[in-house]
Amino acid sequence: xxxxxxxxxxxxxxxxxxxxxxxxxxxxxxxxxxxxxxxxxxxxxxxxxxxxxxxxxxxxxxxxxxxxxxxxxxxxxxxxxxxxxxxxxxxxxxxxxxxxxxxxxxxxxxxxxxxxxxxxxxxxxxxxxxxxxxxxxxxxxxxxxxxxxxxxxxxxxxxxxxxxxxxxxxxxxxxxxxxxxxxxxxxxxxxxxxxxxxxxxxxxxxxxxxxxxxxxxxxxxxxxxxxxxxxxxxxxxxxxxxxxxxxxxxxxxxxxxxxxxxxxxxxxxxxxxxxxxxxxxxxxxxxxxxxxxxxxxxxxxxxxxxxxxxxxxxxxxxxxxxxxxxxxxxxxxxxxxxxxxxxxxxxxxxxxxxxxxxxxxxxxxxxxxxxxxxxxxxxxxxxxxxxxxxxxxxxxxxxxxxxxxxxxxxxxxxxxxx
Ligand SMILES: *Cc1c(COP(=O)(O)O)cnc(C)c1O
Ligand SMILES: [Zn+2]
Numbered sequence: 407x408x409x410x411x412x413x414x415x416x417x418x419x420x421x422x423x424x425x426x427x428x429x430x431x432x433x434x435x436x437x438x439x440x441x442x443x444x445x446x447x448x449x450x451x452x453x454x455x456x457x458x459x460x461x462x463x464x465x466x467x468x469x470x471x472x473x474x475x476x477x478x479x480x481x482x483x484x485x486x487x488x489x490x491x492x493x494x495x496x497x498x499x500x501x502x503x504x505x506x507x508x509x510x511x512x513x514x515x516x517x518x519x520x521x522x523x524x525x526x527x528x529x530x531x532x533x534x535x536x537x538x539x540x541x542x543x544x545x546x547x548x549x550x551x552x553x554x555x556x557x558x559x560x561x562x563x564x565x566x567x568x569x570x571x572x573x574x575x576x577x578x579x580x581x582x583x584x585x586x587x588x589x590x591x592x593x594x595x596x597x598x599x600x601x602x603x604x605x606x607x608x609x610x611x612x613x614x615x616x617x618x619x620x621x622x623x624x625x626x627x628x629x630x631x632x633x634x635x636x637x638x639x640x641x642x643x644x645x646x647x648x649x650x651x652x653x654x655x656x657x658x659x660x661x662x663x664x665x666x667x668x669x670x671x672x673x674x675x676x677x678x679x680x681x682x683x684x685x686x687x688x689x690x691x692x693x694x695x696x697x698x699x700x701x702x703x704x705x706x707x708x709x710x711x712x713x714x715x716x717x718x719x720x721x722x723x724x725x726x727x728x729x730x731x732x733x734x735x736x737x738x739x740x741x742x743x744x745x746x747x748x749x750x751x752x753x754x755x756x757x758x759x760x761x762x763x764x765x766x767x768x769x770x771x772x773x774x775x776x777x778x779x780x781x782x783x784x785x786x787x788x789x790x791x792x793x794x795x796x797x798x799x800x801x802x803x804x805x806x807x808x809x810x811x812x813x814x815x816x817x818x819x820x821x822x823x824x
Contacts, residue, residue: 409447410424477528478556492745504776505637506742510751510781518549530558545610546576550562562584624656636667637777643779646707673727674725675728681727749785750782
């Protein structure tokens with residue numbers, strides 16, 4: 407990998423050879439960061455060369471990814487999700503330049519596919535046939551799907567409260583599923599022990615530094631889709647912290663190779679019932695564990711493992727924090743759906759909920775170019791969607807009753823198209 411210099415410890419700075427599947431620092435045990443040779447990458451890639459590529463997936467950025475030469479390609483198409491200009495939603499939020507990046511359109515319907523794609527390609531290249539992770543749901547279903555496509559065996563650990571849609575995906579993708587009686591933290595610990603014992607490829611983003619590199623492609627795309635411009639703000643929902651750190655890394659990479667000339671501010675959105683990273687950002691105190699009290703299961707992470715990377719990303723960007731209630735998240739699900747036709751799961755819509763709140767509190771200038779990343783599709787968690795919405799009109803098949811019902815519900819104007 408000529409493009410990668412080393413895997414460097416974020417705490418003590420110890421350098422590890424890139425590519426040997428070292429996950430954590432051999433000296434102090436902390437997490438690692440993949441460091442690139444930007445000079446070399448600049449000599450290999452230009453904006454024009456990139457723009458002319460026909461590969462509309464995350465692999466169009468291969469010069470910026472930690473993939474060994476000669477690796478077998480991933481077989482599912484992850485990345486290049488649409489970036490929509492969302493004027494109607496922007497009007498509702500008081501923002502004139504709002505964009506929605508719909509990452510629910512990835513192969514297994516969440517942003518996690520970007521990380522899992524890296525995992526299966528690296529595992530395959532390293533000759534490993536078994537991959538494993540613990541996950542609140544999406545990392546699991548994305549690993550299971552991507553592993554199935556590559557012909558790898560997967561062992562997946564989920565907490566018992568993982569939504570049915572996500573568990574159903576696992577079963578259909580043929581994963582070995584272990585549903586752990588306990589919370590995410592318990593699930594993580596058990597998976598770590600099993601991975602250690604059997605020597606599986608570890609797709610825990612909490613530890614494996616290569617996964618963040620996949621997640622960063624969301625920002626590479628946002629910048630390219632905006633014509634190689636960075637937005638002013640990017641709103642991201644935050645659980646473990648890997649995603650928002652990846653979002654930051656993507657923009658920084660592009661800045662380092664001169665593809666963009668400024669960096670966005672990050673809006674770190676967490677659920678009020680589980681916001682250890684935001685709390686640390688707000689108080690300046692180290693991250694302390696919190697209970698996992700939110701229906702947004704994908705961001706219910708009481709003990710974030712990539713917390714330090716997330717803190718650095720938000721601080722370096724000069725970003726802001728917003729905490730949202732479950733009510734506000736459900737409201738944002740309705741808004742996204744009704745104003746944009748985009749169906750996000752609770753954690754997927756949380757970024758938009760945070761954006762709404764930040765805009766109402768005048769924390770964002772009205773003319774700012776703002777991107778909200780919808781990180782996962784709503785069909786994964788139908789129960790939450792139903793609790794976000796009113797009941798349909800229930801009636802027998804009768805026009806008279808239908809008209810009466812319309813009158814009762816003030817729907818006549820809409821029915822007549824006025
Ligand atoms: C995982 C996930 C997040 C948060 O990512 P972290 O790396 O855990 O911070 C947000 N939304 C969805 C839908 C996710 O699956
Ligand atoms: Zn170290």
